[in-house]
Amino acid sequence: MGGGHLLTKITFFERFEQDILSGAKTITLRDEAESHVFAGQILPVSTFEADRWFCDIKVIEVVPVLFSALTEQHAAQENMTLPELRRVIQEIYPGLEQLFQIRFCVVNTRAHSIN
Ligand SMILES: CC(=O)Nc1ccn([C@@H]2O[C@H](CO)[C@@H](O)[C@H]2O)c(=O)n1
Numbered sequence: 009m010g011g012g013h014l015l016t017k018i019t020f021f022e023r024f025e026q027d028i029l030s031g032a033k034t035i036t037l038r039d040e041a042e043s044h045v046f047a048g049q050i051l052p053v054s055t056f057e058a059d060r061w062f063c064d065i066k067v068i069e070v071v072p073v074l075f076s077a078l079t080e081q082h083a084a085q086e087n088m089t090l091p092e093l094r095r096v097i098q099e100i101y102p103g104l105e106q107l108f109q110i111r112f113c114v115v116n117t118r119a120h121s122i123n
Pocket residue numbers: 019020021024035036037038056086096097100
């Protein structure tokens with residue numbers, strides 16, 4: 009456990025930007041390398057493709073979850089169906105069983121202000 013490098017920023021695929029900004033997507037499922045964040049931490053969020061900042065998030069909690077234990081409830085928090093979520097994760101992390109759920113809220117969408 010632990011030992012990883014604390015994340016100071018996080019990226020999302022551009023196709024999830026609107027769902028994040030609207031509050032429809034409130035979790036992300038990451039591998040161990042991207043799990044090193046803590047509750048209360050504020051992270052700048054950029055697109056993976058262009059590294060374009062689009063908001064800051066506050067981490068609410070980080071909990072381990074197995075791929076095989078994903079439920080419709082996880083999918084709902086991703087604004088997806090469970091089959092969609094399983095397909096997306098298999099594409100990003102093929103064969104990976106141990107995931108980490110990062111629950112977050114958007115706290116800032118303007119580059120020049122904090123909150
Ligand atoms: C860009 C990058 O480096 N990595 C990732 C990794 C994951 N995700 C999303 O989190 C959820 C569960 O994995 C799904 O909604 C994923 O699409 C993402 O957007 N970007």
